[in-house]
Amino acid sequence: MKPSRRSFLEATLALPVFLDPASSFAATAPRAEVAASKDSSFDPWVEIHRDNLRHNVLEISRRAENRPILAVIKNNGYGMGVANVAQLLEPQPEIFGFAVVKLHEAISLRDAGIRKPILLLGPFDEQNLEDAVARNIMPMVYTPLGPAFDKIAAKMQKPVPLHICIDTGIGRVGVPYHQAAPLIRELASRKSVQIQGTMMTFTEDPEFDKEQLRRFHETCSALEKDNIALGKKHAASSFTLFQHPEAFLDMVRPGMAIYGIYSENEFRHAAIMDLRPAISLKARVIYVKKLRRGDSAGYNRAYIAKDDVWVATLPVGHTDGWPRNAALSHDKGAKVRINGELYPVIASVSASHCILEIGREERVKIGDTASFFDWQPGSRPEDVSESCGASVYDLTMHLNPLLPRRIV
């Protein structure tokens, strides 16, 4: 019977530990211990580099001339684990607080003991709002929710702190700037509401950003003239940190720069901030073999060996967050570091595997650690992004949340 794709994948996954005589693990590990294992030591993992994270925060603070940093840690802390990142960042005095999109992330931060301010950028219903406020989580508001705040404030016996979001052109969330004044006046007039911040998001179109900032200033000044307190004004993402110092306002609000990754490749060479990647994806080689000239690799025989060549199989695929387009095509493709050398990803990236071309010599062995991206030049996330077109946001945020996170 022809094996199905599923049975093929299961069979290959089982091979390295039990069948390969070259694996020292297979030779030495007692059966009882293997049976007790929950995860394979060959499984991929994500590393979080504490010192790099700290360094990046200091760099951002220097660039923002000591303005407070509202750290965007949405989408599982850009792949690092939302609570991990918050716990590492919270002790740094430069960090004012945290912004997330999903309510469950905000709640998990409080459950993990995070005490600094948390801003919820995502949607909520009235019950969600009450649950959030009870945990001292601030909502981002742009609709007429005054009556809901009255109810919650009466119950809590204190006004509800919140941030207002103004849409100056991104068209996503936020009250349109030309309709913002009446909404903000109405909210500010309520005893139940305490406006602690007012924010906007740039489209990151350098020319239009200037017009967006003008709209924001115009809207805010008109309200401030009438003594409406808007709290801390903030707009600056990582892109803005590089492009628009005039938009740093009262507080900056970066995500990607905190994790040490340049959101645009051109910023790497701008000498504005020295960012050090604080996240790596790693795994151990599960199989090494020699393909003969004409042998194929990958679904649809995506790779045909032009000569005899050694290849290595890694237990990392698109289900782990490694992009499908990392495999070499038209001379472009990501490279993976093993023992200091970079090897191209070939064939196709399947759900749980990818294959590297090692070359004429057998230069790697089963069990060697492979780094899919890390902080080293040549294997930074930006290098992977440049080589295969995957966005650095996808590389980090699409990392499977179930992969183990190790803080180093």
Ligand SMILES: Cc1ncc(COP(=O)(O)O)c(C=O)c1O
């Ligand atoms: C509202 C808002 N502010 C700030 C950020 C941080 O952006 P970046 O990771 O590019 O710094 C994001 C992320 O997309 C965002 O949605």
